[in-house]
Amino acid sequence: MDTDTIEVSGTAPFVLSVLDNAHAAVGSTVDEVYREVIALARLADRLGYHRFWMSEHHAMPAAATPSPQLMLARLTGETERIRLGAGGVMLPNHAPLVIAEQFAMLDALAPGRIDLGLGRAPGTDAATAAALRRHAAGNDEFPQSAVQLIAFLADRFPPGHPYHDVHAVPGPWQAAQNRVPAPTTAPQVWILGTSPSSAQLAGRLGRPYAFALQFGGADPAEAFEVYRREFRPSPVLAAPYCLASVPVAVDDDPAAARRQVDSAALAMLRMVQRAPYTLLPPDEAAAYDATPEERRVLDGYAERFWGGTPADIAGRLERLHARTGVDEIMLVTMGPSRAGHRRTVELVARHYALQPSPA
Numbered sequence: 001m002d003t004d005t006i007e008v009s010g011t012a013p014f015v016l017s018v019l020d021n022a023h024a025a026v027g028s029t030v031d032e033v034y035r036e037v038i039a040l041a042r043l044a045d046r047l048g049y050h051r052f053w054m055s056e057h058h059a060m061p062a063a064a065t066p067s068p069q070l071m072l073a074r075l076t077g078e079t080e081r082i083r084l085g086a087g088g089v090m091l092p093n094h095a096p097l098v099i100a101e102q103f104a105m106l107d108a109l110a111p112g113r114i115d116l117g118l119g120r121a122p123g124t125d126a127a128t129a130a131a132l133r134r135h136a137a138g139n140d141e142f143p144q145s146a147v148q149l150i151a152f153l154a155d156r157f158p159p160g161h162p163y164h165d166v167h168a169v170p171g172p173w174q175a176a177q178n179r180v181p182a183p184t185t186a187p188q189v190w191i192l193g194t195s196p197s198s199a200q201l202a203g204r205l206g207r208p209y210a211f212a213l214q215f216g217g218a219d220p221a222e223a224f225e226v227y228r229r230e231f232r233p234s235p236v237l238a239a240p241y242c243l244a245s246v247p248v249a250v251d252d253d254p255a256a257a258r259r260q261v262d263s264a265a266l267a268m269l270r271m272v273q274r275a276p277y278t279l280l281p282p283d284e285a286a287a288y289d290a291t292p293e294e295r296r297v298l299d300g301y302a303e304r305f306w307g308g309t310p311a312d313i314a315g316r317l318e319r320l321h322a323r324t325g326v327d328e329i330m331l332v333t334m335g336p337s338r339a340g341h342r343r344t345v346e347l348v349a350r351h352y353a354l355q356p357s358p359a
Helices: 030-047 068-076 096-109 126-132 139-154 172-177 196-205 220-230 254-272 282-287 292-304 310-324 338-351
Strands: 015-020 051-054 083-090 114-119 188-193 209-212 242-250 306-308 328-333
Touching (some): 015 030, 015 338, 030 051, 030 068, 030 338, 051 068, 068 096, 083 096, 083 188, 096 114, 096 139, 114 139, 139 196, 196 209, 196 220, 220 310, 242 254, 242 310, 242 338, 254 292, 254 306, 306 310, 310 328, 310 338
Parallel strands (some): 015 051, 015 328, 051 083, 083 114, 114 188, 209 242, 242 306, 242 328
C-alpha cells in the first residue's frame, strides 16, 4: 500500500470511508437490503469516499453479510473508483488459501481496488462459530494464518515449507505457467482489531491497521501507539497507516439520528442477552421497558454509537483525530432506516466538501 497516493479530499483532516453491515431491520427483506447496499456503494463512490467495506457476520437477522466477498464481486461492476473490501473476513472461520484465492479473483475483477481486512473474532455466537470452524484454525492460530494468507497472495513460501508447492490461483504462479505477465496489483491486506495484540501484529507484518470503535471499550490511542512503535516497513507499506471505524448516524434532525442509535443499541443489548441481533423499529425501541441493569448497557452503547447533526459528528471525529492521529476514519452506518444510512453518508460528505478523486 502506497500511502503517498492517499490524499485528503475536501476539508476533512483525514481520509473518509464507509462500512456497511447490510443492516436488515424488522420488516425488510434481504433482497431489498442488498439493493440498498449496492445503492449506498454507488453513492459513496460518487461522493468521493475512499473505501467501501463490508463485514462478515453469521446467524444475525439484522446483519445480512455472511460472505462479504460475494457482495464485493457484485460491487466491482457497480462502482468505478472507490476501493472495495471486507472489514473484515473472520480468518479463523476459513482456510487461508481459500480467502487468498477469492480476493485474488476480486482483484482481477477490479485491479488495485480491493482490500482484505483480517479479523480474529468469530463474527457470531459460540455454537455457530463451532459449526463454521469444524475444519478451520481457532483464534490462537490467527497470526500464523494471517502470515500464510499473505504468503499465498505473494506466492512466497520458502523452500522446504509444507506449502512451497501450493499456489493460489489466480496469482503470480499461474501467470508464469501461462507465460503471461504477473498481476501488477494485489489485495491490500489489513489487520483488524481492538487490542494492543492486534496492533502489534499489524506493525510487525508491516500492514495497515484498523481499529473498530464499535466493539469493546479499548482505547484506540493506546493501540495506535503500539502499532506505530512496533511497525516494520514492508514491501507494501513504508510507514504506519491506521484507520478507526466509528458507528455513526447523522441527520439534520438530531432526534432522528438518536432514534437510529437507540435501535442499534437495543439490538446490541439483545445480542448480549443471547437473543437474536434484531433491529426494531424506532417506536418499538423507544417503548422498550428496560430494567436498571439493561439501561446501563443501553446507555453504554448509546455513548459508543454516535448520533447527531453533521456539525456534532464532525466535531467528534475531529477530536478523535486530534487525540489519536488516525489517518483515516470509516463511518459505520447503522440503525433500522436504510434511508438514514444514505443521509449519514450524504451529510458527512457535504460537510467536508468531499470530491471524487481520479480513478
